[in-house]
Amino acid sequence: MKGPILTANFQKQFPGGPKIVAKDLRIGGGITVLFGASGSGKTTILRCLAGLERPQMGTIAFGQESWFDSARKVFQPPKKRRVGFVVQDYGLFPHLSVARNVSYGLQELPAAERASRVTEILRWLGVEDFEHRLPSELSGGQQQRVALARAVACRPKLLLLDEPFAALDLPTRSRLRGELRQLLRQLGIPTILVTHDRLEALALGDEVVVLHDGLNVQHGVVHEVFNRPVSLAVAEIAAVETIQPGRVLSTQDGLATVAVGEVRLVALAVNLPPETSDVYVCIRAEDVSLMRVEKLESSPRNRLAATVRAVAREGPLVRVSLDCGFPLTALLTESGRAELALCEGTEVLVLIKAPQVHLIPFQR
């Protein structure tokens, strides 16, 4: 997608609440995830974009349209913005049937076209059998689909989804994640999705905007942001398993040697400002490999002797807590764990590729 579709730069503060700031937010096509802990201002930003809240100051522009401009006293009400909005618990009108919920936004269409549009969209979402049911007679997953149908029926220019999985149980959630991505891809409507769940962000997002304390702090391609957080706060929000303070000893040929306690690690130093000394060393658990015997490797790898401190099952995966001079977490499959016969006290060799050791300059 060329250029931003939506640009936003505003401040919103509720009486007695924290200040929420969207700073130079530029949203393109595809699916953008607003990611942050609860209370970080995700929903407030979404509601400001929909026109349900009016920021104190700033601007919101969609393409050539000005939706909000405090200086010029422009405020387009939600009715004029025509944004598809899906709230956490879907907000289906409880007194209207599925069909009447979906056709609610199609007032301007002739009746015949309205009916055919409703049938078409319900069929596309696989919920055409429930046309005459009330929302209370649907499962959570079906409600989610009807809410999506209602939001996109009038072909909005922008789709906003607030925690679309929050109201679902865990198994349904993981099943529907992939389906929702498919549906959103097929729709091709620029979408902004709010979540605090890393898996959802990874599964659904093309890009992610990380919010911290009411401010957007990092924006980029999802994997890039999660693997290369720009600050300690983002690393923590992105739940990087191992974050340790370290010191850069030397930099050569784009590689930095870092001391973490007594341990020396080699890391990629491409984006590291020169003269950086104190850093946070971030290592994702899935990037840590474990072996029982040493093999010869030519790539610049970090090899560390480590002791297993704890082994915990996490669904299909196993989380291994290690001590390699500093606490380190690794994530293996159950078969990988069995092969290595890992248990508490096992001595292993840890391998981490240099590009997977991410350094964040210390900020005061």
Add this chain to the structure above:
Amino acid sequence: MSSAEWQLVGFSLRVAVASLLLLLPPGLALAWWLARKEWRGKALVETLVSLPLVLPPVVTGLVLLQLFGRRRPVGGWLHSAFHYDVVFTWRAVVLALTTMSLPLFVRAARTAFEEVDVKFEQLARTLGAGEWRVFFTITLPLAKRGVLAGTLLAFARALGEFGATIMVAGNIPGRTTTLSVAIYQAVENGEDAHAWALAGVSAVIAFAAVFVSEQLQRRHR
């Protein structure tokens, strides 16, 4: 029952229904306004609306008499502009009943509106609905039970009203006498059997009103 008694019952029902029709539009608007909007002087309006609930009804009647009498501000204007007289006519009965029932209705409807999650109204707006459509397709249907209960309360109040009615409409048999006033009159005159007959009719109407409203609510649940 005599034809005079039937006439009395018919008249009481007609004025009660007329007062309901008269109070519904302003009552709904006021209830919505109080439930959804913040404005300066809201507390004052709230107090004014509730005043007839706590004032002695005869005082409310007295105030209405002072306003709508033929030589008084509102009544004088109505008389000179439209040759329209209010006090001591059936119109005064409707006026008294409306004034006395409005607070009950507004309180019930306001609570009902406040219980409707604004989320639904906001979603309707994102779907392109204007404020009237939001009110009639979302807010009112979702508040239906409370509004219906308020209507019933207002109707019951209108049927039983005495103090304000007698002040502003008097007791003119066949013209302004309502069931309640007639019962009082019958007891005054020592016609106990007549009083009991009318009281029985009141009870039947009250029962029917509650029953019908229960059925309505059940059907639309």
